[in-house]
Amino acid sequence: MTQIHGVGIGLGVAAGPVARMAAPLPAPADEPSTIGAEAEAARAREAVHAVARELEARGAQAGGAAQDVLEAQAMMAEDPTLESEITTRLEQGKTAEWAVADAFATFRDQLTAVGGYLGERAADLDDVAQRVIARLRGVPAPGVPDPGHPFVLVATDLAPADTALLDLDQVLALVTSDGGPTSHTAILAREKGIVAVVGAAQAAGLRDGETVVVDAAAGAVVQDPSDAEVADAHRRAAERAAAATAPLTPGALADGTAVPLLANLGSPAGATEAIELGAEGVGLFRTEFLFLSSADAPTVAEQRDAYQRLLEAFRGRKVVVRALDAGADKPLAFLNDAHEENPALGLRGLRALRASEDILREQLTALAEADAAVAATGEAADLWVMAPMVATVEETRYFTTLAREFGIRTAGVMVEVPSSALLADHVMRVADFASIGTNDLTQYTLAADRLLGSVASYQDPWHPAVLRLIREVGTAGAAHGKPVGICGEAAADPLLAVVLVGLGATSLSMAPAALADVRASLAQHGLDDARRIAQAALEAEDADSARAAARAVAATSSL
Structure with missing residues (x-):
């Protein structure tokens, strides 16, 4: 038995034969055309x-x-x-x-x-x-193999077009040699509930047809497993499937400490599925879908209709809406089309909204009108609105003041920049709540572009430097009696979710498919346990050792 290690996505486990992605097409020869x-x-x-x-x-x-x-x-x-x-x-x-x-x-x-x-x-x-x-x-494009039976897909990495339409009746698990926990492959695998281990460099040596066990919970791929190990994998997979169909309960630790589990959504269309999968509300509603597909900013009426559909779906539940987060990887011609040498450090998020304040004002108007319309026809949703990419206390004050002028009762900020985490004590005096975007916080803390594959190894929210910043925000939230949510990909990592609660997070938001695994993980530990697990991770010197230390302490405290 040999183990190959990588980053596991979720708590799933699967066993089956390997099928490797086909090799790329050979390069065309440099030959003259015969047809003109x-x-x-x-x-x-x-x-x-x-x-x-x-x-x-x-x-x-x-x-x-x-x-x-x-x-x-x-x-x-x-x-x-x-x-x-x-x-x-x-x-x-x-x-x-x-x-x-x-x-x-x-x-x-x-x-x-x-x-x-x-x-x-x-x-x-x-x-x-x-x-x-x-x-x-006139030949098929290289893509996912079809061996005619269920298989473990092994690839260097997957193109988004392949990941998006994987046949989950055939693909038992996914293993990639490249990528990290926030790569497109990892994000899409998590969204679809695929058992996956990414960034397993030695996976390049796996052979077609050999049987492996893919253990996402352990971040490992087991080569040449024994019959007992394969049987254990099947047993654990069956238990996990049974747990997924059990009656849904609110997120909570083993000692009863409530940890609301919320959904990250990109449009109102995902509301029904999120609720069916156990979302207790929305922790991050991305409003970009209204803006990115248009050459002009949507009207107040168009925005209001979309927000109203969302709020109606979550009557009686918390809905956290993020104001337009444009710039960097989401440039908009009507907001900021100027060339920037480094757009990730440029006019993005709240900075871009302040430069075009009419767009922010229209968005706040539409949100307030949608909230009032839903309340007028029955039980209202609990609408919270937050600003993206807040770096200073002054920006916090600007946004919360403006939001309240438009009748937004609960106004907060995204903590994605180290400066706002380090100033969390002051930020939390002004904001009603904070939501930590761990993807960007990791990017800016480790100076590693979250979308650049060459530095993917740095893009790991388990890094103690990131965890210490999260602790600052959690501590400030507790001191001022203000909620602190997590809405980055870190919240969907079942063990890291326990660590985040131990650092002071009061709610977790994630892709709906991740809710069941996180709910199960939280239920294994009490609050004191979570704090001990978090402390072990904080004392590590890098992401891998933080993950290992947390896993070791968690093993001694799980029920």
């Missing part, structure tokens, strides 16, 4: 158009975060700059296959050199290029 530039251009246009429409269709079928990613890929495929690059090569007498491959490779190298969000998109370009070339050749 005009005919080659027609072929290239048709292939690019077909691939873009296929990506959009896959996104519409998948929904959720996958749809956003795939729609971005479709736009990338039809980028005018890429089209121009392809045309230039065709005019030189090249084939459509070679022109596409070379143009995409050149563009990819340019994005890689830029780094940041655009650098991360370079990997998506490779996937799009492969699909276009496959279309030109």
